[in-house]
Amino acid sequence: MNPALQAVITIAIGVGGCIGYFYLANLILDKVLCPARGPNIGRNINRANMIRPWLFLFPAIFALGLYLAYPVVETIRLSLTHRLPGGGYEWAGLSNYRQMMHEPKFWEAMRNNMLWLIVVPAAATAFGLLAAQLTDRIRWGSLAKSLIFMPMAISFVGAAVIWKLVYDARPAGSEQIGILNAVYMALGGDTPQQWLTVPFWNNFFLMIVLIWIQTGFAMVILSAALRGIPDETVEAAIVDGANPFQIFFRIKVPQIRNTIVVVWTTITILVLKIFDIVFAMTNGQWETQVLANYMYDKLFRANDWGVGSASAMVIMILVLPILVWNVRNARREMR
Template sequence: MHPALQGMLTIVIGVGACITYFWGSNQFLDKVLYPPKGPNAGRNINRANIIRPWLFLFPAVFALSLYLAYPVVETLRLSVTQRIPGGGSEFVGFDNYAQMFGEQKFWEAMRNNMMWLLVVPAVSTAMGLLVAQLTDRIRWGAIAKSLIFMPMAISFVGAAVIWKLVYDARPPGTEQIGVLNAIYVGLMDGEPQQWLTTPFWNNFFLMVVLVWIQTGFAMVILSAALRGIPEETVEAAIVDGANPFQVFFKIKVPQIMGTIVVVWTTITIVVLKIFDIVFAMTNGQWETQVLANYMYDKLFRSNDWGVGSASAMVIMLLVTPILVWNVYNARKEMR
């Protein structure tokens, strides 16, 4: 079947199934289970109204349980078991965790993830806030915002391929197709550099890719927050003699601090799960390993499901507090 036709058929079947389910569940509830007639009509209506929301929530709850809750439980089980020759598995307790903590590659991944956490959310949020403020003050701000937001439409792998070409290095004496090396050789008269194979600094070159993508996200959210600031507070500050920097840092930023925290924590969650960029550009070589790539190596290359699942649990434990904090701040912002 042609992919386009297959996609259309999937949409039709999916939408039709949803409509059929909601219509059928309503009919079953009102016509069979609790019909609104007879001496118990009032009680039936009340019971139907109590059950109806759960009928509507059931597909979502079932999907979340199947695709989120079950994988978490199964991953936890795999992290404390070990495959045995001939099939099956045996309980080994925390042996997989002990093996993982004893590997140098795991601590390299932890160190790099911490570096990503320190740099990417801070730089992305700061640049997003700066761009949001500056583009609101120029006539062609909407065009600038569109260009800056455009990387959000590119997949992480696509962005990695683009930036791998930017960092590309050709032998000395040949024309450089990598933009960074072309600039470096042309302006500094130096030798072409293998930017992605230079330990420590190559991590920052990888971070640039995610900052490039996430700045557009931060800009859109923070721009909306800046537009929501009451003009009266800004005008009052200007009347009192505040300069533009004081207006921005002492009047505007405090009023959108909740939104800044939400943006920061959202990008932090993305950073903790970062995989595509590292996998496509360095595959964790040259001291660029991160937790998600380490997990992938263990699960699908070494076929070590125990240690791979243990690393997945570590990622989940790192993400969960930040996710809870993010939800708390989002709800606080909505009050």
């Protein structure tokens, strides 16, 4: 069958089924289960109103439970078991975790993830803040913002291709087609570098890709926050003779501290799960392994579900503090 036609049909079924559920479920509730007529009309309407929220919520609760809550429990279980060759599982205690702790690749992934965790949120937030502050003051600022924001729309894989061309290296003596090596040679470098294979530093070349993508996000949010600062505070500082740097660091930044924290944590969560960029650019070679890619290796290449699940749990544990903090914030807001 023509793929386009197939796509259209499958789309119609998927979306139609969804609309059908809500429409029919309401119809049945109102017309069959608790009809708003007859002797019990009052009781029926009350009953329908009690049932309806759950009717509206059911698909969401079902999907959330099945696709996010259940996997957490199941992953904990898998991380504590061994898979037996014929099928079935045996209790393994913490041996998967112990095995993982003894693998140098795991510690390499941990170290790199920590590096990512420190560098990427800090750099993206700093660049974002800089871009937000600078573009807010000039006439073509919104155009500049659009262009800095644009990488947000590009997939990690697309970004990987884009940056591989930047980092491309040709043998010494021939013309460089990667712009980084071209600049490096023009500045007097001796031989073209294979940037992605230089241990330790190659991590930073991978991080640049994510910083490049996330700066726009930070900029958009911080720029809105900067615009929300009351003018009086800035005016007062100017009257007191503060210079632009003092105004920025002493007046503006403290007032948007909460927003900075939100941006920082949002990027932190993203960094903890970073997979595509490493997978597409180095696949964890040359000491660039990260947790998510380590996990993918274990699950789908080594087929070791126990250790794979254990490493997924490590990611979950690292996310946990942010999760708790978010929930507490949300609850405080609702009161």
